[in-house]
Amino acid sequence: MKNLFRCVIAGLLCSAVWPIAAQVIPERQADFVTKQEGAAVLFAPVLPALVQRAGAPTAFYEYYWEFGDGAFSFAENARHQYQDTAAHEVFLMATGKYDNGKAPKSRKKPAEPAKPEPPKTEPQPKEKPKSQLADASPTVLPDPLAPLGMRAVRNPRAGEESVCILAYANRTPTQQAGKIYLFFNQRDYKHDHFQYIESRTHFGEQEQMEALTWAGPPLLFDGWASTETPSDWYSLNLNQTDPETALSELRKTYKTGVSWRFEGLQSDELRNLFVSLQATDQMLADTNAIITVSALMVSDDRRIVEQFDLELEIVASHDPNYIAVSKRRTGFRHIQAKDLIYKVHFQNTGEGPASTVEITCDVPPGLDASKLRILDAYPLSLLCPEGPTDRSCLDTAFAEGQVIFTFRNIYLPGTRQEGVNERDSTKGFVKYQLAPAKKIQKRSMASRASIVFDKNPPIHTNKAGTAFKSGLSPGLAAGWNVFPGNADRNHVSFGATLAPFSPHRLYLQWEVWMGFPTQPLSTESSFRDTVRWMQDIQGLGFVATIDSITSFTKIQEQRPLYFSVVPLQLRKNLSDWFGIGAGLLLNVVIQRNENRDQVKTERFVYDPDGVAQPDFYRESTSEMSTGGRDTEWRPALFADVHFGRVRQGPSLGLRGVLNIEKTPEWYLSAFAAWKF
Numbered sequence: 001m002k003n004l005f006r007c008v009i010a011g012l013l014c015s016a017v018w019p020i021a022a023q024v025i026p027e028r029q030a031d032f033v034t035k036q037e038g039a040a041v042l043f044a045p046v047l048p049a050l051v052q053r054a055g056a057p058t059a060f061y062e063y064y065w066e067f068g069d070g071a072f073s074f075a076e077n078a079r080h081q082y083q084d085t086a087a088h089e090v091f092l093m094a095t096g097k098y099d100n101g102k103a104p105k106s107r108k109k110p111a112e113p114a115k116p117e118p119p120k121t122e123p124q125p126k127e128k129p130k131s132q133l134a135d136a137s138p139t140v141l142p143d144p145l146a147p148l149g150m151r152a153v154r155n156p157r158a159g160e161e162s163v164c165i166l167a168y169a170n171r172t173p174t175q176q177a178g179k180i181y182l183f184f185n186q187r188d189y190k191h192d193h194f195q196y197i198e199s200r201t202h203f204g205e206q207e208q209m210e211a212l213t214w215a216g217p218p219l220l221f222d223g224w225a226s227t228e229t230p231s232d233w234y235s236l237n238l239n240q241t242d243p244e245t246a247l248s249e250l251r252k253t254y255k256t257g258v259s260w261r262f263e264g265l266q267s268d269e270l271r272n273l274f275v276s277l278q279a280t281d282q283m284l285a286d287t288n289a290i291i292t293v294s295a296l297m298v299s300d301d302r303r304i305v306e307q308f309d310l311e312l313e314i315v316a317s318h319d320p321n322y323i324a325v326s327k328r329r330t331g332f333r334h335i336q337a338k339d340l341i342y343k344v345h346f347q348n349t350g351e352g353p354a355s356t357v358e359i360t361c362d363v364p365p366g367l368d369a370s371k372l373r374i375l376d377a378y379p380l381s382l383l384c385p386e387g388p389t390d391r392s393c394l395d396t397a398f399a400e401g402q403v404i405f406t407f408r409n410i411y412l413p414g415t416r417q418e419g420v421n422e423r424d425s426t427k428g429f430v431k432y433q434l435a436p437a438k439k440i441q442k443r444s445m446a447s448r449a450s451i452v453f454d455k456n457p458p459i460h461t462n463k464a465g466t467a468f469k470s471g472l473s474p475g476l477a478a479g480w481n482v483f484p485g486n487a488d489r490n491h492v493s494f495g496a497t498l499a500p501f502s503p504h505r506l507y508l509q510w511e512v513w514m515g516f517p518t519q520p521l522s523t524e525s526s527f528r529d530t531v532r533w534m535q536d537i538q539g540l541g542f543v544a545t546i547d548s549i550t551s552f553t554k555i556q557e558q559r560p561l562y563f564s565v566v567p568l569q570l571r572k573n574l575s576d577w578f579g580i581g582a583g584l585l586l587n588v589v590i591q592r593n594e595n596r597d598q599v600k601t602e603r604f605v606y607d608p609d610g611v612a613q614p615d616f617y618r619e620s621t622s623e624m625s626t627g628g629r630d631t632e633w634r635p636a637l638f639a640d641v642h643f644g645r646v647r648q649g650p651s652l653g654l655r656g657v658l659n660i661e662k663t664p665e666w667y668l669s670a671f672a673a674w675k676f
Helices: 002-022 230-236 243-253 281-286
Strands: 031-037 040-046 060-066 078-080 088-097 107-111 148-152 161-169 176-186 194-200 206-208 254-265 270-279 290-299 305-313 322-325 340-347 357-362 367-378 393-399 402-408 427-436 445-453 459-468 472-482 491-500 510-517 521-536 543-573 578-606 618-644 649-659 665-675
Touching: 031 088, 031 107, 040 060, 040 088, 060 078, 148 290, 148 305, 161 176, 161 254, 161 290, 176 243, 176 270, 194 254, 243 254, 243 290, 243 305, 254 270, 305 340, 322 445, 340 357, 340 445, 340 459, 357 427, 367 393, 367 402, 402 427, 472 510, 491 543, 491 665, 578 649
Parallel strands: 322 459
Antiparallel strands: 031 040, 040 078, 060 088, 088 107, 148 161, 161 270, 176 254, 176 290, 194 270, 206 254, 290 305, 322 340, 340 427, 357 402, 357 445, 367 427, 393 402, 445 459, 472 491, 472 665, 491 510, 510 543, 521 543, 543 578, 578 618, 618 649, 649 665
């Protein structure tokens, strides 16, 4: 009967769970279709419906295409003309903005190039050479003459794929070969942010599986067929950074890296390399933090040693309006030398352009708004002058606990504005730095931004928070313990402490102490025994008087050693100069006992006149020692006060201790301590 009851219950549970398991939400998937349009191929995305976030602006998709030949596009309906008739693998990634669902999984599938059209009698324009394919793609290089640049397709989000576009070019007058390195997963963070998925190369780059080191051929000055005086070019373009130093610094910064070997890079040729990285689930712990990914280009002749650092903001959702901070967790030690960098991104999602953008940012308590530094901004504008102005400028104002940035007289297109195809033109940002105030407390800080486009309702961003690492503060102490009822037990002690660094709330502290008495505790007792008799000693010729005196001495010596452990102590610093605490203390007294018994016998011989005969004086001494060791455990309660630099530095303390024994005993401890 009992088994039947269990089977019925199991059946009911299975029937209840089954509908839930059956309602698994399928993974969202991106797809696309192609269509021939003259000599080009038209690509159209096929995407799942957006899930509108309540209260947010209208949701929309952003698109990213790789055409399989080194070119890419951010257009919705991309158009591309291939320079050959081979099939190419096309990659599509879509990101939903203000979308409440997970980003669709990227799609990669082959696409056929457009079929050649029948010949026409009219003369046709010449095809663009292959070296110009990359010029048709959006800009990745920081400036037209830069040899290296990177761009992220979207901000990293836990559990999603991210793509880095790595563009590199040859700005020397001759063909080049060398290596491209990519470093990620900063050592400053506890968890890895990315896992390497794959790279998509289109110019013969070979991924290197060996250790991330550089070993090029010796420096040569020949082989520069395209310049008349190669040695002059070399002498004028000697790179100040050597590859070994650059790689060493990057290895100190990052935990993970991958490299590729490139060959045959012609002068002024530009190539694109695409890298997919999987954002780890642990990335969620650093949401709203600013992280970096670094690339390094090294040519075999050492004339190109170029590094590019790409800033990324970890996001919880792909909203275009958000705030990020440079450090999600930071140490409090030497806090005055540490600055926090904030970056606010915004995007005009309206149907028309915005001429004024006002960004109100919270200044967390503990940071000094008067030390504000604007590091970068877009649209790029000069600071506003005093008084009215008609030119584009960036204005800065301060309110209680806030800093207000206002872009005035700008033209920021809207995403739904007619004729706007480049979404990057609808975005902007302001990047600024705040320094700690003089009296900053060790408490978490958070900042939030409010963004207003013209006279529209404000858009509130996420919160970007910074928490302080607990940090450990070791310390040393020395004191004097006084026993009012037993002065013999007074002793000096030395200790070590361990606590969180510069705490402002209740905190735990651990201590160990060792005490030494100033002198051993000893007792001595003795007595003498005298025996006299008459004896005829041969050689003296008379009967002598003999005294035998025996001295018995008993010495008891105690050498105690005091150990104290504080397993539990709760403390509170009421100010920078005064703190209180209480806790449990365990005293361990290891006492070494030594007993010594000394016996000394003296024999005196006297003639009949009572004169001592020194030749017949005899003395003998014997000693016997016994010892042992006793250990006593004495739990105690204590409470104390500290005066001085109680958070970090020297202080004085006074502690009252009550031993919890059958016969309670208390003593007083005065000590000096120094926390590092």
